[in-house]
Amino acid sequence: MRLTVQHRTEYRYSQPIAYAIQTLRLAPRSNDGMAVLSWRVRGEGRSELPSFVDGFGNLTHCHAVNRPHDFTVVTVEGEVETRPGDGVVRGAIETLPTGFYLRMTPLTAIVPEIAAFAAEIGDRLLPVDRLTALMEAVRRRVDYRTGVTTTMTTAAEALRVGAGVCQDHAHLFIAASRTLGIPARYVGGYLWTGEAAPIEASHAWAEAYVAGHGWIGFDAANRTRPTEAYIRTAIGLDYWSAAPIRGVRRGAAEERLGVSVQVMSTQQ
Amino acid sequence: MPAVYADAFDETGLPGPCLPHYALIRRWLDETPRDFLLHKRREAELLFRRAGITFSVYSEGSDPERLIPFDIVPRILCAEEWARLVRGLVQRVKALNAFVADVYHEREILAAGKLPAELVLLNDGFCAEMQDLDVAASAYVHVAGIDLVRVGPNDFYVLEDNCRTPSGVSYMLENREAMMRLFPNLCAKHRIAPVSHYPEELHGTLQAVAPPGCTGEPVIVLLTPGAGNSAYYEHSFLADEMGVELVEGADLVVDDNLVFMRTTEGLRRVDVIYRRIDDPYLDPLTFRPDSLLGTPGLFNAYRAGNVTLANAPGAGIADDKAIYPYVPEMIRFYLGEEPILANVPTYRCGDPRHLAYVLDHLSELVVKEARGSGGYGMLVGPHAAAAERACFRAKLVARPENYIAQPTLALSTCPTFVENGIAPRHVDLRPFVLSGREVRIVPGGLTRVALKSGSLVVNSSQGGGTKDTWVLERLPET
Structure with a gap:
């Protein structure tokens, strides 16, 4: 089955904050039951984010915004081919x-x-x-x-x-x-x-x-x-070591989170 | 209670004739009036207070800015004794580094069945986040404090390895400084191997482990939890001596998986961090999410190979008390050598046969928490009241795997200036071993002394003091 993912996380702050950083575990790696065809994890106005592989083997991206801002966004776009299996x-x-x-x-x-x-x-x-x-x-x-x-x-x-x-x-x-x-x-x-x-x-x-x-x-x-x-x-x-997004920000402001996730099958 | 253990080895050679390396000190002690020593001790205290060397102890009601008592009688090792210790320390620290590297890569030592896999994999000190990360020069334990005790002329034991953020080296340096000022003539009459280049050696070690991508002079910083930490004096002292910035977590910022320090001229890239913050507090994005001490994203930059952390996170797996009994096996496994320094025989209470023995011999043994430090949560069987032993018995039965036990060692004694004049007191020794591309040790270390009559507990939190440690390059002329 061919699946596409569009995942957008928007951060809006009640007033500008100085700095924000997120660790993102949002990128699959291929296995026998799933081939990753394309996958991009991006920050606002940037090309792909810097990444590394963590101790568990997860492809991990890091998103940092080191300037005053009241809005930022992280987007994930990707496509995989999955096979039926027994779990x-x-x-x-x-x-x-x-x-x-x-x-x-x-x-x-x-x-x-x-x-x-x-x-x-x-x-x-x-x-x-x-x-x-x-x-x-x-x-x-x-x-x-x-x-x-x-x-x-x-x-x-x-x-x-x-x-x-x-x-x-x-x-x-x-x-x-x-x-x-x-x-x-x-x-x-x-x-x-x-x-x-x-x-x-x-x-x-x-x-x-x-x-x-x-x-x-x-x-x-x-x-x-x-x-x-x-x-x-x-x-x-547990959740803490596999969390899709862990973030920290500097600055006193209220955060409004906007999340949209669409997973679609492209072979219907 | 006896002042010292009857069968304890006295390092001056008592009750026999005085050993040559102590001869001059012995004579000096015999000839110097007590009032003069008292006067010198007060002077020493002033020196330390003026320098601001204090040690906060985590117990209520005590003076938080209490000085660790300094004993003005030096502890002396001759060149031959030291040479043998150096060989043993280099060997041990090489094996500990090899062990940490192996534990976070192939785990060959587990595959070979040299120690039980679950002891490593389920250990609190095992840091999965380190798996498969290649660190500069394969150095993990950049600074090790190896605690040694002595029970005979040639019998040194390693009591414990400290592989996380060992402290105390500032006392080693300040003690020497104080001795040179208090007793210039006595010092001049001995050929004492210098220790003052320790900060340079540490700096050289840190430079040598800069990330491979770092070209030019690496920028090094010392990361401290802040002024509230009991070892803050040492952090600022070492940063000062090395000529590097002393920073707190909030002074660093991570961007693009790189670490920068905030300066008055803007951001400056950082290559090596000598961190004195414990693993759980280093980075709230990887470890404890509620930590305010560290720098968010720091571990990401480390994992991406853009910065070196010294000591490496997860190095604590090597100094866990449950792992300790296997260090001699590590030396054989990684180096193919027989251990030069012995381990203290250790009973792992998680093993039912060991537990049975320990419960039967509580009055002879020292029982420690497998993960404790600082001499808290410890039972010294021969000194404990029956009620205290009963209390420990209950703890052992409830959570045996949390405890280890060792025979009570008659720690060696050194002449010490106490209320009644000069008397022998039990001592230990913590040399500091540096690992970068090579292993370096400055001659000596921190000697801790149990000032209380009969006490075997040298921890400063439990009423211990310190002494200057002299390694003599040549025997004194008498």
Whole structure:
């Protein structure tokens, strides 16, 4: 499936600020299930932004505006060719051993509630079945609702309030999977939602490692394994290491964020 | 409680005849009236206060501008003793650098099964952000403070390696300065190897690790968390001595993946940052998002190869207390050599067999937090009250993997000027080892002394003091 992405993030400030900088993890790298045909990450009035590859293997761009400004914009334009698959990631760049992804982070801290939640999954024989059951359980326990959680919400908090967005589903899935001794990680990307109203074209899900299979994607928010509608852009231990945009600005002003994301299929 | 451990090795040779390198000092101590020493000690205190050397201790109620007590009796090492230490230190620091480089690239040491993979991969000190980054000269631990203790004439042990932002070198320099002013004649009678070129050596080390793209004289800065930091004096002292700018995070700005410093003449490109800010606070865009101390985007510029950070982020994996027991194995693995300096036998309490032994021998052992520093959260078994031991027993049972234990070493003693005159007190030694394209060490280091009678804890936060450390190029004529 051929998918194009147009992603525009506008920053408007109530008065000029002196400086702003963003780290962007918005550029996919090809794997067996997805060929990146073209991809550009640009700042306002500039050609492509300087980039580097981070420790997880993510292509990372840096956008800095070092002059007084009350508006700036970051745009992403790209096209990929995806193939139908079973949600198993093959041929991706792997920089770190699977055992690394058993680490805890503040957002995926394992507290008694999460350990108890993971224990409810029961003793299914096959790890893949356990993970599928976990995905279902995460979605059952955490209702999809926006505005309840933030980027600072931990897996344990999302479980407690019983509501959240894809990021919270991913965190809870990851924390529980690691509790079960299964390496798991956070994935950020884009999702083509087809004819349906595009609720969340910027998306997040999880991957878990099962020996004999490899890294398998689990999108608990949508109760599915990733399909050809998914564009995988960044991986990390949790939201903070895979965040699509992390920014800091200098100057006292209110920020108004304008985000538009369009993921389209060009072969319909 | 005894003043010192009965079987502790005294570096002057007591109870036997005085060793030749201490002969002149011994005589001087015997001949000098106590009042004169008292007078000199007060003079020393004035010198330090005037220089503004203070050390803030993280405990409530104490004077935040407290001086670390300075003992006017020097600690002396002869040339042969020092030569052997240098060989051991160079070897150890080379292995530590090789280990960090390996850990963030191929991890051959894990593949070879020399240490458990999870000990590295799940370690708080492991910094995934460093993976696959090639740093200048493969140097990660540009400044190492290796803490040594001595238990016999030829028995030095490495107590711990400090590979992150070790401090104390300003005391080494100021102590020497003070001794030269207080006792010019005594100093002149000894052939003391100089230490005053340390800032030059550090500067040379930092220059040598400028990014490959840097042409011409690299611009070096020292990055400090600010005046509130306990080691701020040292930061400003070293910047001054090296002739480089002392900057805080807000003085730097990142644009186009390059680092600039704000100056009165505008922005100036920075090539090498000797940073004394801990990893988590370096860059809110990569590490702790709530950090206000660092510079946003700094790590991006580093990762893009446009600036050198010294010490490298993630170097702390090499000084983790759970990794420490494997350093001798690293030396064999990377250098193919037998370790010259010994490790203290260490029990990892996360191992059930080790834990059982530790719980049975609490009254003989020193128990430390695997990630603690500064002598806090530590149990010195032989000195602890029963209640304190019981408290540690509970902690050990609850979180065994957080602790290591070591035998209580009878640290060597040196003559020290205390209330009752000259008496032996336990000491350790922190030499500073510099790694750029080569390894450099100035002769000596910081000697810390436990001033409290019978105490084995030399940390300044726990009532320890410091001494000048003399490496003699030649034995004194007596």
